[in-house]
Amino acid sequence: xxxxxxxxxxxxxxxxxxxxxxxxxxxxxxxxxxxxxxxxxxxxxxxxxxxxxxxxxxxxxxxxxxxxxxxxxxxxxxxxxxxxxxxxxxxxxxxxxxxxxxxxxxxxxxxxxxxxxxxxxxxxxxxxxxxxxxxxxxxxxxxxxxxxxxxxxxxxxxxxxxxxxxxxxxxxxxxxxxxxxxxxxxxxxxxxxxxxxxxxxxxxxxxxxxxxxxxxxxxxxxxxxxxxxxxxxxxxxxxxxxxxxxxxxxxxxxxxxxxxxxxxxxxxxxxxxxxxxxxxxxxxxxxxxxxxxxxxxxxxxxxxxxxxxxxxxxxxxxxxxxxxxxxxxxxxxxxxxxxxxxxxxxxxxxxxxxx
Amino acid sequence: xxxxxxxxxxxxxxxxxxxxxxxxxxxxxxxxxxxxxxxxxxxxxxxxxxxxxxxxxxxxxxxxxxxxxxxxxxxxxxxxxxxxxxxxxxxxxxxxxxxxxxxxxxxxxxxxxxxxxxxxxxxxxxxxxxxxxxxxxxxxxxxxxxxxxxxxxxxxxxxxxxxxxxxxxxxxxxxxxxxxxxxxxxxxxxxxxxxxxxxxxxxxxxxxxxxxxxxxxxxxxxxxxxxxxxxxxxxxxxxxxxxxxxxxxxxxxxxxxxxxxxxxxxxxxxxxxxxxxxxxxxxxxxxxxxxxxxxxxxxxxxx
Numbered sequence: 080x081x082x083x084x085x086x087x088x089x090x091x092x093x094x095x096x097x098x099x100x101x102x103x104x105x106x107x108x109x110x111x112x113x114x115x116x117x118x119x120x121x122x123x124x125x126x127x128x129x130x131x132x133x134x135x136x137x138x139x140x141x142x143x144x145x146x147x148x149x150x151x152x153x154x155x156x157x158x159x160x161x162x163x164x165x166x167x168x169x170x171x172x173x174x175x176x177x178x179x180x181x182x183x184x185x186x187x188x189x190x191x192x193x194x195x196x197x198x199x200x201x202x203x204x205x206x207x208x209x210x211x212x213x214x215x216x217x218x219x220x221x222x223x224x225x226x227x228x229x230x231x232x233x234x235x236x237x238x239x240x241x242x243x244x245x246x247x248x249x250x251x252x253x254x255x256x257x258x259x260x261x262x263x264x265x266x267x268x269x270x271x272x273x274x275x276x277x278x279x280x281x282x283x284x285x286x287x288x289x290x291x292x293x294x295x296x297x298x299x300x301x302x303x304x305x306x307x308x309x310x311x312x313x314x315x316x317x318x319x320x321x322x323x324x325x326x327x328x329x330x331x332x333x334x335x336x337x338x339x340x341x342x343x344x345x346x347x348x349x350x351x352x353x354x355x356x357x358x359x360x361x362x363x364x365x366x367x368x369x370x371x372x373x374x375x376x377x378x379x380x381x382x383x384x385x386x387x388x389x390x391x392x393x394x395x396x397x398x399x400x401x402x403x404x405x406x407x408x409x410x411x412x413x414x415x416x417x418x419x420x421x422x423x424x425x426x427x428x429x430x431x432x433x434x
Numbered sequence: 435x436x437x438x439x440x441x442x443x444x445x446x447x448x449x450x451x452x453x454x455x456x457x458x459x460x461x462x463x464x465x466x467x468x469x470x471x472x473x474x475x476x477x478x479x480x481x482x483x484x485x486x487x488x489x490x491x492x493x494x495x496x497x498x499x500x501x502x503x504x505x506x507x508x509x510x511x512x513x514x515x516x517x518x519x520x521x522x523x524x525x526x527x528x529x530x531x532x533x534x535x536x537x538x539x540x541x542x543x544x545x546x547x548x549x550x551x552x553x554x555x556x557x558x559x560x561x562x563x564x565x566x567x568x569x570x571x572x573x574x575x576x577x578x579x580x581x582x583x584x585x586x587x588x589x590x591x592x593x594x595x596x597x598x599x600x601x602x603x604x605x606x607x608x609x610x611x612x613x614x615x616x617x618x619x620x621x622x623x624x625x626x627x628x629x630x631x632x633x634x635x636x637x638x639x640x641x642x643x644x645x646x647x648x649x650x651x652x653x654x655x656x657x658x659x660x661x662x663x664x665x666x667x668x669x670x671x672x673x674x675x676x677x678x679x680x681x682x683x684x685x686x687x688x689x690x691x692x693x694x695x696x697x698x699x700x701x702x703x704x705x706x707x708x709x710x711x712x713x714x715x716x717x718x719x720x721x722x723x724x725x726x727x728x729x730x731x732x733x734x735x736x737x
Contacts, residue, residue: 104541152521154468208718213466213521213731214667215717217660218710225707233701350525389536389652396530400512403523407516 082357085405086366089355093397100393101386111384118379119372127261131333133371135160135342137270138325139349140356140363141277142198146318148281148358150294153315155201155216156322157346158223159194163323165227166193167330168337169235171248182251187327194323195316197223202315206308212315220346228339235337245337254332264332270364273321277360290314322346351395354402370395439688440572444580445646447684449474449638451583453662454669454676455590456634461666462594463627464607464620466731468524469509470635471659472531477502477639479535482650483542485552485643494552495640502636503629505531510628514621517733528659536652554648555579579641584677586634591673603627607727610734620734635659664713670724683709 098108119129139156146153153159166189174182201219204210228243235245254264281287293310325345330337352370356362370391377388453474460467480501485494505527512523543550555577563574573584594600605613606623614620638658643650661683668682669675686705693702716724 100537104537152519154521154525204714204718210714210717211726211731213468214663215714217468218664218714221657221660221710222707225703225710228706229701229703232703347525347529350522351529354522385541387537387540389533389540392529392533393537394533396526396533399522399526400508400530403512403518403526404516407512407518 082359082362085402086355086357086362089398089401089405090369092401093394096397097390097394100390104386106384106386111380111386111390114380114383115373115376117383118376120376121379124261125375127258127263129368129372129375130267131262131264131371132375133367134264134266134270135325135329135345136349136352136367136370137267137274137364138328139322139345140352140367141270141274141360142194142318142320142322142325143349143353144356144358144360144363145277145281145290145321146198146314147353148294149290149310149314151202151205151311151314151318152213153198153201153216153318154213154350155198155219155346156318156349157342157344158216158220159197159319159322160326160329160342160346161220161223161227162197162326163190163194163320164326164330164337164341165223165230166190166323167327168245168248169230171252171330171336172246173249174252175249177249177251179251182249183254183331186248186252186331187324190323190325190327190330191320192323194326195320197323198319199312199316201319202312205315206311227337227341231337231339237336243339247336248330252331253335254328256332262333264328266328266332269328270325270367273324274360274364277321281360286310322349348395351399354399435692437568437571439685439692440568442688442691443681443684444572444576445684446687447680448580448583449641449646450658450661450665450683451677451680452579452586452634452638452641453659454665454680455583455586455673456631456638457662457666458590458669458671458673458676459594459603459634460624460627460631461671461730462600462607462727463603463624464610464727464729464732464734465513465624465628466520466524467506467509467628467631468521468663469505469527469531470524470631470662471655471657472524472528473502473505473509473632473635474639474642474659474662475528475531475535475653475655476505477636478643478654479539479639479650481636481640482550482552482643483538486550491552491555491644494644495637498640498644499633499636502634502639503632506628506632506635510625513733514624514628517735520731520733532653535650539650539652549649551649552644555645577645579637579645582637587673587677594673604727606734607729610729610732614734614736624734638662661709664710667713667724667726668709668716670716671726679709682712 101108101111118125120126139160142156167186170186170189174185197219201212201215204215205212231243231245237244237246256262256264289310348370352363352366356366373391373394377391380386381388453470457467457470477498481494481498484497485491509523509527512518513520557575557577560574564570602618603623605618606620610620642654665676665679665683668679686709690702690705693700
C-alpha cells in the first residue's frame with residue numbers, strides 16, 4: 080500500500096513540475112492535459128492504440144524489474160529487444176509453409192532465445208569475467224543496433240527492395256489483428272500472462288526468493304546454496320528473453336518486418352516503468368499502460384496545444400528522479416558483490432517490514 | 435583522402451575526448467556518470483541557442499558549460515547527497531535531457547521553421563605547423579576547442595597522478611571510508627569532480643553545435659556520451675589512454691563514412707560496432723588487466 084501511495088505521489092509531483100514548465104513555455108496545462116487524455120482515450124481506436132503502444136513496455140518493464148530485483152543493473156533491454164526482434168524477423172519470412180499456431184510459436188521462440196542470448200552473454204561476462212553489467216549492456220545495445228542495421232542493409236534486405244528493410248514475415252507467422260482497423264492483438268494478453276508468471280516466480284518460488292536475496296545481500300545469499308554465477312546468468316538471460324519476446328511480438332503483430340529504427344527506446348523507457356511499478360511485475364502492467372497512454376496522447380498534444388511529444392520524456396525522467404529522491408531517506412546503500420550499492424526498494428519490501 | 439580522413443578523425447574524437455576526460459575525473463572519485471550523454475546534449479542545445487540569440491560564440495560556450503554544470507549539479511544532489519543508485523539517476527538525466535532539449539527546440543524553432551544556424555567557431559592556424567602536409571590541417575589548423583581537448587590530456591593526467599588534490603580524488607574513488615577517516619571530505623570531492631565533468635561535458639556538447647555542425651538537431655549527441663564511457667575503459671582510466679581510445683573511436687566513425695562512400699563489400703557497421711566490442715573485451719581481461727576504481731558506482735554514506 081505504501082508503495083502505491085509513493086508512486087502516486089511521485090506522479091503528482093512530476094505533473095506539478097510539468098505544469099510549471101508549461102507555464103514557462105506559455106502553454107495552457109489544462110489544454111495540454113486535455114489533449115493528452117483525448118489522444119490516448121478519446122475514442123475506441125485511440126484506446127486500443129494506447130494498449131498497443133503499452134505492449135512492448137510491459138515486456139521490457141518486466142525484463143528490467145526481474146533484473147533490478149537481483150541488483151543486476153540491466154541497461155540493455157533495448158539491445159535485447161532488438162536481438163529478439165532480429166531473430167523473429169529473420170525466421171518470419173521462412174515460415175510460409177508452417178501451420179499458423181506453430182509459425183507464431185516458432186517466431187516468438189526465436190525472439191525469446193535471441194533476447195536470452197544477448198542478456199545471458201552479459202550475465203556470463205559478469206559472473207565469469209567480472210565485467211560490470213552496466214557497461215557491457217550499454218555497449219551491447221550499440222552492437223545490437225549495428226547488427227540490425229547490417230542485417231537490413233545486407234543479408235536480410237527485401238529481395239529487389241531499395242530501402243533498408245527486411246522481407247515481410249509469412250502470413251502464417253503474423254499475430255492476428257482481430258479488431259481491424261484497430262491494431263489490437265494478442266500481444267498484450269501474453270504480456271499480462273507473463274507479468275503474472277513473473278510475479279509468481281519472484282514471490283512464490285525459491286528461485287525468486289534467492290534472486291531477491293541476491294539483490295539485498297549477495298554475501299548472505301551464498302548460503303542459500305545456489306551459485307551466484309548460475310543465478311546471475313539465468314536472471315540476465317530471462318530478463319533478456321522477456322525483452323526479446325517483446326521485440327518478436329512487435330514484429331509479428333505490428334511491423335511484420337525489420338527496420339533500422341525498430342524501437343523508439345522502449346528499453347530505456349522501461350526503467351521508468353519498472354521503477355514506478357516498484358519493480359512489482361503486477362504493477363508493471365498499469366504503469367506501462369500509463370506510459371503507453373502518454374506516448375499515444377503526445378501526438379494529439381502537439382496538434383492541439385503546440386507542445387512537442389518530448390514532454391513525455393520529461394515526465395518519465397521526473398518520475399524516476401522523484402521516486403529515487405523519495406527512497407533516498409529510507410534505504411542505506413551497502414557494498415554489494417555486484418560492486419554497485421542497491422538503493423532501490425524492492426517491491427513488497429515495505430509491506431514485509433511493516434508486518 | 436588521407437588528409438580528409440585524419441581531419442574527420444580528429445573532429446569525431448574531440449567531443450568524445452572532452453567528455454571522457456570529465457568522466458575520468460568523475461570515475462576516479464568513485465562515481466559512474468551515466469548521465470554524461472544528457473549533460474552533453476543539454477550543453478549542445480544551450481550553447482547553440484545562446485550563440486544564436488546573443489550573437490556571440492563566447493556566450494554560447496559559456497551557456498553550454500553552464501547547462502552541463504546544471505545537469506551534473508542535479509546528478510550530484512542525487513548521487514552524492516541522497517546516495518541514490520547512480521545508474522538509474524544517470525539514465526533519468528539522459529531521458530530528461532532528450533525531453534527538455536526536444537521541447538525547447540520545437541517551441542523555439544519547430545513551428546516557425548526558422549533556420550537555427552550560426553557561424554561556427556573560427557579556425558586558428560598555428561603558423562608553419564598548419565602547413566605540414568597531411569597532419570597540419572588536421573591538427574594545427576583547428577578551432578579553440580580542439581586545441582583545448584589536446585592540451586587537457588597532459589593536464590588532467592598530471593592533475594590525477596601528481597597533485598595532492600588528484601591523490602585525494604583517487605582516495606575517494608578507491609576507499610571512501612578510509613578517505614573519510616583521514617579527514618577528507620568525500621562528498622565535496624565527488625561534488626567537485628561532477629562539476630568539473632559538467633564543464634567538460636558542456637564543452638563537448640558545445641563543440642557539436644558550435645563547431646562540428648553549425649546547427650542543432652534533436653538527439654545530436656547520438657550516443658557520444660556512452661562512447662565516452664567506453665573510451666575511459668578502453669583507455670584504462672589513464673589520460674593518454676583516453677586520447678588513444680578516442681582517436682580509435684574517431685577513426686572508426688570516419689572510416690565508416692569513407693567506406694560508405696566507396697561502396698566496398700566490407701559492412702561499415704562492423705567498424706561502428708568494433709570499438710564497443712573492444713571495450714567489452716578489455717573489461718573481460720582480454721589483453722591485460724583493466725581495473726576500475728574500487729568504489730566506482732557505490733554511493734557513499736556515513737551510516
